[in-house]
Amino acid sequence: MGMEILVSTAKFLIVMTVILVSVIILVYLERRISAFIQNRTGPNRVGPYGLFQAIADVVKLLLKEDIVPKNAYKPVHDLAPIISIGAALSTFAVIPVGNTIELFGTTMKLMIADVNIGILYILSVTSIGVYGITLAGWSSNNKYSLLGGLRSSAQLISYELSMGLSIIGVLMISGTLRLDQIVQHQTMYIGGWLPNWNIFLQPVAFITFVVAAFAETNRLPFDLPEAEPELVGGYHTEYTGLKFGLFFLAEYANMITAAAVITTLFLGGWHLPYAENLGLSAFTLSLLQVLAFCAKVTVILLFFIVTRWTLPRFRYDQLMDIGWKVMLPLAIANVLVTGLILVL
Amino acid sequence: MTLETILFYALSFVSVGSALMMITRRSPVMSALYLILNFFALAGLYLTLHAQFIAVIQILVYAGAIMVLFLFVIMLLNLGDEKKLSEKMSYKKIIPAGLSFGLLMELLYIVSYAKSDLPLTHIERATEIGTVEYVGKALFTDFLFPFEVTSILLLAAIIGAVVLAKKKLD
Amino acid sequence: MLEGYIPIFVMLAGGAAFGIVMVKLNELFGPKHPTEEKYTTYESGMEPVKSARERFSIKFYMVAVLFILFDIEVVFLYPWAVTFKGLGVNGFITMAVFIFILLVGYYYVWRKGALEWD
Numbered sequence: 267m268g269m270e271i272l273v274s275t276a277k278f279l280i281v282m283t284v285i286l287v288s289v290i291i292l293v294y295l296e297r298r299i300s301a302f303i304q305n306r307t308g309p310n311r312v313g314p315y316g317l318f319q320a321i322a323d324v325v326k327l328l329l330k331e332d333i334v335p336k337n338a339y340k341p342v343h344d345l346a347p348i349i350s351i352g353a354a355l356s357t358f359a360v361i362p363v364g365n366t367i368e369l370f371g372t373t374m375k376l377m378i379a380d381v382n383i384g385i386l387y388i389l390s391v392t393s394i395g396v397y398g399i400t401l402a403g404w405s406s407n408n409k410y411s412l413l414g415g416l417r418s419s420a421q422l423i424s425y426e427l428s429m430g431l432s433i434i435g436v437l438m439i440s441g442t443l444r445l446d447q448i449v450q451h452q453t454m455y456i457g458g459w460l461p462n463w464n465i466f467l468q469p470v471a472f473i474t475f476v477v478a479a480f481a482e483t484n485r486l487p488f489d490l491p492e493a494e495p496e497l498v499g500g501y502h503t504e505y506t507g508l509k510f511g512l513f514f515l516a517e518y519a520n521m522i523t524a525a526a527v528i529t530t531l532f533l534g535g536w537h538l539p540y541a542e543n544l545g546l547s548a549f550t551l552s553l554l555q556v557l558a559f560c561a562k563v564t565v566i567l568l569f570f571i572v573t574r575w576t577l578p579r580f581r582y583d584q585l586m587d588i589g590w591k592v593m594l595p596l597a598i599a600n601v602l603v604t605g606l607i608l609v610l
Numbered sequence: 611m612t613l614e615t616i617l618f619y620a621l622s623f624v625s626v627g628s629a630l631m632m633i634t635r636r637s638p639v640m641s642a643l644y645l646i647l648n649f650f651a652l653a654g655l656y657l658t659l660h661a662q663f664i665a666v667i668q669i670l671v672y673a674g675a676i677m678v679l680f681l682f683v684i685m686l687l688n689l690g691d692e693k694k695l696s697e698k699m700s701y702k703k704i705i706p707a708g709l710s711f712g713l714l715m716e717l718l719y720i721v722s723y724a725k726s727d728l729p730l731t732h733i734e735r736a737t738e739i740g741t742v743e744y745v746g747k748a749l750f751t752d753f754l755f756p757f758e759v760t761s762i763l764l765l766a767a768i769i770g771a772v773v774l775a776k777k778k779l780d
Numbered sequence: 781m782l783e784g785y786i787p788i789f790v791m792l793a794g795g796a797a798f799g800i801v802m803v804k805l806n807e808l809f810g811p812k813h814p815t816e817e818k819y820t821t822y823e824s825g826m827e828p829v830k831s832a833r834e835r836f837s838i839k840f841y842m843v844a845v846l847f848i849l850f851d852i853e854v855v856f857l858y859p860w861a862v863t864f865k866g867l868g869v870n871g872f873i874t875m876a877v878f879i880f881i882l883l884v885g886y887y888y889v890w891r892k893g894a895l896e897w898d
Contacts, residue, residue: 274787278794331810332803336819337831342639348799355795359788379787382741383666386858387788390666393674397646400678404639404685407831408821416685420840423678423847430854437861443742503822508806512799583897586843590895594850594886598879601857608864609872613782660781667855675851679844686841737781746859750867750874757856758874761881764849768885771845772894775838 277378281358289518290320296571303575323511330507335407338504342405347505347512350398354519357391360384361526362446364536364556368549376536376556377446384443388527389430392482396422398516399501406504414500417582421481421488424589429478431597432471435604436464436531449535453542463534470600472532474593479524481589484517486574488585525566526559533562614658621658625651638684642677649673660740842894853882 294309294317301308309316334340364376381387396419403415437443440451454462465472481488497503502513529535538558541551580588625648632644649672656665738744749757821828860867860875867874889895 270783270786271790274790275794277787278790281791282794282798328806328809329811330806331812332806333818335821337821339637339639342643344803345643348796348803351799351802352792352795355798356788356791359791378791379784381784381788382662386663386666386670386742390670390674391792393670396674396678397681400681401639401643404681406821407833409823409834412685412834412836416682416836416840419678419682420843423675424843427847427850427854430851431857434854434857434861437858438864441862441865443858443862498822498824507810508802512802586895586897590846591890598883601861602876602879605864605872605875609869617782657782657785662781663859671848671851671855675848679841679848682841682844686836686838740781742859742862746863747866749856749859750863750871754874758878758881760856761853761878764852765881765885768846768849768882769888771842771849772889772892775842775845776892776894 274378281378282355285355285358285519285522286515288522289515290324292518292522292567292571293320293323295568296574299568299571300575303572327508327511332507332509333504335504337407339405339407342401343504344509346398346402346405347509347516348398349401350395350516351512351519353391353395353398354516354523357388357520357523358526360387360445361523361530362449362535363526363559364552367552375446376552380444380446382443384445385433385437385448385527385531386443388523389426389433393423393426395516395520396426398513402505402513403501406501408504410498410503411501414497414503417497418484418501421484421585421589424586425478425481425488425593428474428589428593428597429482431594431601432474432478433531434597434601435468435471438601438604438608439464439467445530445535449530449537452534453537455539461534461537461539463532463537465532468532468600468604470596471604472528474597474600475532476528477588477593479528480570480573481585483520483524483570485521485570487577487580489574489579521567521570522563525563525570528566529559529562533566535559617654617658621651621654624648625655639681642680642684645680646673646677649677660737662740663742663745664740839897846889846894849885850882853879 297319298308298316300306309319312318312322334343359378360381362375362377366373366375379387399422400415400419403411403413403418406412436448440448442448442451448464452461452463456462456466460466499505502510505513536555536559538555541554541558544551546554628644628648628651632641632648635641635644649668653665653668653673656662656668823829856878857875860871864871
């Protein structure tokens with residue numbers, strides 16, 4: 267048992283480092299791409315091409331005063347960012363980043379926890395993340411924060427429904443909640459050439475899931491919680507220093523997790539089409555598959571970024587309408603149609 | 611000691627402790643937070659019983675959905691103000707206190723004296739029973755009727771919620 | 781079986797520990813220069829008007845209640861989806877009836893205007 271705790275701690279440290287480094291790259295990319303879209307230069311002073319800008323930002327946040335308004339409720343004010351970041355970092359536990367790999371004479375799966383409940387773990391941890399935002403809004407004792415927090419929580423729970431429902435179709439096809447088996451199921455080919463990826467089998471589910479993922483990560487066009495013109499900073503108006511930084515970090519970590527889940531569920535996960543026919547050694551193939559996984563996640567992240575800087579924001583009533591009157595019926599219809607097709 | 615025993619005692623400690631904290635906090639938001647912690651400990655206890663699906667549903671539904679509603683209601687009614695909540699000792703408190711004391715005594719009696727018919731041996735198939743696949747098979751074959759009735763219950767709850775919240779019935 | 785969950789316990793604990801360490805680090809390194817004005821609630825530069833502990837729209841409560849009810853529906857769908865292939869036509873009809881009854885509720889909610897944000 268001690269051994270297992272040691273191994274999992276090591277895995278956790280690796281995953282955390284990878285996520286943190288990816289967040290730094292992602293923030294840099296986001297700022298450079300947005301600058302490119304808006305015909306600006308973007309950060310270019312710190313390090314070559316401004317690459318160390320995000321690191322400088324972290325150090326700056328660390329050295330800022332942690333201001334808690336005197337009417338705020340301090341224990342909860344401190345707890346809220348911890349819940350946000352804790353939920354964001356621990357979601358990655360059940361995502362397979364590659365097939366099995368032979369290392370030091372043992373075969374191991376490239377995922378942290380291989381459990382029966384699989385995808386449900388991700389959904390339940392995501393549902394806990396809602397508290398970070400609700401509590402941040404409430405504990406600040408600021409009207410903007412409260413409104414931002416409430417709006418955001420209502421948005422998150424509304425889209426959690428269509429997210430949960432759009433997964434059902436995939437589960438019906440794969441017959442398991444284990445993410446590695448869902449990926450395994452997608453490594454076959456339809457008609458001998460088209461990869462059996464769920465995006466081809468479940469296009470409607472893919473669309474509803476991606477929309478829900480945008481809403482769950484508070485990305486534009488769904489970034490209502492921090493709609494600057496009306497709510498100043500939204501739920502984190504009264505946050506400074508690293509506590510603010512943690513919310514920021516959690517948002518980007520959630521984005522990475524969302525992209526990884528989309529890849530795993532719909533884009534074949536680590537599956538690199540036709541690579542298994544090339545006659546590569548098992549080890550090279552595993553490495554290639556990990557790279558394929560990273561490449562797919564990167565593409566989705568770039569899509570997230572470009573969307574943010576291209577689309578305007580929805581109004582709140584439009585957002586709720588889309589969630590409850592479009593996404594929810596669409597996802598339910600998808601479940602029924604998938605069931606009908608599979609039965610016939 | 612096995613992993614299960616260690617986990618059982620640790621989680622029991624957390625769940626009893628958080629339950630005590632929940633009922634003794636003055637701030638309703640803090641009470642709600644301790645209740646969430648309690649749900650987590652309970653989910654862990656379900657895991658030690660190999661009930662994986664129930665454990666994750668405990669977090670997904672109770673900690674992730676129902677407690678959000680609790681928090682909303684606490685905020686909605688502006689119960690954050692602790693001064694409004696302080697009550698004086700009155701007969702209103704003595705009666706429930708007496709009732710709960712009686713209940714506690716009954717529970718203690720049952721636990722300490724009653725002979726249990728439940729098998730205390732380790733069930734071999736326990737690991738298999740707790741999985742989603744098993745729950746699904748049991749739910750949609752043996753417990754089909756209760757499952758369908760649940761939908762009526764949910765329908766009633768939906769209508770009830772709308773009727774209570776919407777004053778204007780047009 | 782329980783061994784498989786050790787990494788998950790570690791991840792949850794590690795995630796929370798990271799957050800706590802960061803908050804504490806900020807308290808350690810950040811300056812402390814308290815002034816009266818700095819600790820007042822931000823309200824776009826105006827003097828704060830009353831407290832933020834106000835009652836708010838019942839719509840948020842409505843959304844939360846509907847979320848719970850439909851979430852329970854979704855929870856029933858997970859074991860169904862996983863065992864779907866073994867259940868066959870009967871399984872499909874069972875769930876179709878279940879979803880239909882809930883769609884009646886959904887239609888009622890829609891017609892009553894509980895989904896409107898005006």
